[in-house]
Amino acid sequence: MTEMKKLVFNISLVVMAIIGSGLLTSCSDYFNPETDDELDGKKYISSSTEMYTGFLGIMTKLQAIGDKEILLTDTRADLLEPTTQSSADIIALYNYDSDLQNNPYANPAGYYEVIIACNDYLSKMKEYKTKPNVDETVYQSLVSSVTRIKVWTYKTIGEIYGKAVWFDDPITKVSAIRDSANYQVLDMPKLIDKCLDVMDNGVDGVPTNKTIDWIAWLDPQNVTSIANSQYRKWNWMVPPYEGLLAELCLWKGAYMDAAGADATSYYQRAADQLLKALNVYIDDQNYSGNSPYYLPCATTPGHYKSYWDWEQPYQAEAVCALIYDYTNNQTNTLLKHFSNEYPNQYQLRPNELEMEHYSDKTFNPGGTDGDTRTKCLFGKNAGEDYIAKFRPVGSTHRANAYQDDVHIYIYRATQYHMMLAEALNHLDRFKALNAVLNTGVKATDYSDTDPEWRGFTQNWTSSASWGTRKYPSMGIRGCLNLNAVDILTNIAQLGSRKATERHNDELILNEIMMEFACEGKTYPAMNRMAVRYGDPSIIASRVCRKYVGTGHEADVRAKIMSGGYWVPYEMDMK
Numbered sequence: 123m124t125e126m127k128k129l130v131f132n133i134s135l136v137v138m139a140i141i142g143s144g145l146l147t148s149c150s151d152y153f154n155p156e157t158d159d160e161l162d163g164k165k166y167i168s169s170s171t172e173m174y175t176g177f178l179g180i181m182t183k184l185q186a187i188g189d190k191e192i193l194l195t196d197t198r199a200d201l202l203e204p205t206t207q208s209s210a211d212i213i214a215l216y217n218y219d220s221d222l223q224n225n226p227y228a229n230p231a232g233y234y235e236v237i238i239a240c241n242d243y244l245s246k247m248k249e250y251k252t253k254p255n256v257d258e259t260v261y262q263s264l265v266s267s268v269t270r271i272k273v274w275t276y277k278t279i280g281e282i283y284g285k286a287v288w289f290d291d292p293i294t295k296v297s298a299i300r301d302s303a304n305y306q307v308l309d310m311p312k313l314i315d316k317c318l319d320v321m322d323n324g325v326d327g328v329p330t331n332k333t334i335d336w337i338a339w340l341d342p343q344n345v346t347s348i349a350n351s352q353y354r355k356w357n358w359m360v361p362p363y364e365g366l367l368a369e370l371c372l373w374k375g376a377y378m379d380a381a382g383a384d385a386t387s388y389y390q391r392a393a394d395q396l397l398k399a400l401n402v403y404i405d406d407q408n409y410s411g412n413s414p415y416y417l418p419c420a421t422t423p424g425h426y427k428s429y430w431d432w433e434q435p436y437q438a439e440a441v442c443a444l445i446y447d448y449t450n451n452q453t454n455t456l457l458k459h460f461s462n463e464y465p466n467q468y469q470l471r472p473n474e475l476e477m478e479h480y481s482d483k484t485f486n487p488g489g490t491d492g493d494t495r496t497k498c499l500f501g502k503n504a505g506e507d508y509i510a511k512f513r514p515v516g517s518t519h520r521a522n523a524y525q526d527d528v529h530i531y532i533y534r535a536t537q538y539h540m541m542l543a544e545a546l547n548h549l550d551r552f553k554a555l556n557a558v559l560n561t562g563v564k565a566t567d568y569s570d571t572d573p574e575w576r577g578f579t580q581n582w583t584s585s586a587s588w589g590t591r592k593y594p595s596m597g598i599r600g601c602l603n604l605n606a607v608d609i610l611t612n613i614a615q616l617g618s619r620k621a622t623e624r625h626n627d628e629l630i631l632n633e634i635m636m637e638f639a640c641e642g643k644t645y646p647a648m649n650r651m652a653v654r655y656g657d658p659s660i661i662a663s664r665v666c667r668k669y670v671g672t673g674h675e676a677d678v679r680a681k682i683m684s685g686g687y688w689v690p691y692e693m694d695m696k
Contacts (some may be wrong), residue, residue: 199665206558218674218677266332561597
């Protein structure tokens, strides 16, 4: 610990880009080390200090691909379309072109660089473990965190491409993957199984549920006051165990449903993990505010813009996020692609027909042009609609159009609630599903002895038993003053369990489309629904509307219906 405290961290430099080859060529971009240790490229883990330093190097790789899934999948989803300024590569993605081998957006190399960095780190950590006086807690936390980064990266590759090349060897270059005979190409079902296996068994005996308490290390004076610690953001860096495991379980459940197998245990596991994570904050008796973290409630509309119009991830919603800092040359390209203000490129804009979903009272009951989400999502400049989500109109925290350092949420609280809704639907816990999605958990309905409410607590309700907490759960839609969608709570209404669950799933998917537009989460959810029911029309019916009149509608529909909703790319990297 003494050695580690030789490091003087500058929190404004969160996750800085490391320049050069390997992970640690320039560590000063992260912090100013005051240590005698030499950071050697091949043997960088020789001390506890360098153990942390190597870990932070991995985060730069994550930063580099932070916007990739958004640009790659949302272009093929329901909302976005090219502009007159779009590149040929963007147009090719939009048109579902079959040959994307030379398309830089489609190239998965950046994701594999993350995996290479993780494998290298895990290999060196194994060597480091043999040294004397190793802090076991720190060691396990770092190994566990890196393992989750690796699993999340593989999950993301699978969600985009439908397959991935799995390898554990500590190779140094993406080009080493070219010989696919040496490494196994896993299709999506096998990839999900592999990811779940790693999550359940860990690496070298280290479980995957360990976390790094950055605040305790960097700011021990504030360990009991997380909200007051300037280092809180460091705890957002790594995909969380509960959310990642739950999402993998939903994918596993979908493939089992498609095969006609009983997936109850996976949906139950997903629900249990999500509720466990949510309750940590919802039940936090040390939080002095009126509204609880992570809970859609009456204060949500007033805070919604802050999810995006904030220098850092908004603490009431943030679960995991990639963070950038323009003043320190950390950027992504979201504003460049979405904004039509100089000097941005304005390559993607919202389709006018799809924008109407928010005010379409059939699609979005109670929706109007004044929907809280539309105020954040859409802007108009010089007579043109643009995606304003990442720099809302009138932004006070990101005042300049060129300041493309927006944070990118990997997981946020509303996503946890949406995944929970999906899991509850497939557990036939329809009353709880309706509460999470529509109305909120009512004190008159909740009972801690009713299996319907397994995992929930009284603190979701207006009968919360402690402190200054005043606002109960109002549901994802209820908190935005939207009417309830028609969640079915009685299987007899459609005559079968599968039909009932599909009806509810499609309503959940519609909500995902509106809530997570341009966040890289919509298209993977569409794919999962299509897999579950063996019906690509779930995607086509939502995506193809934007192609009406373009001359591409029939071709895109045909490709989706034939299973071409995964991005086509040869995974041997040749």
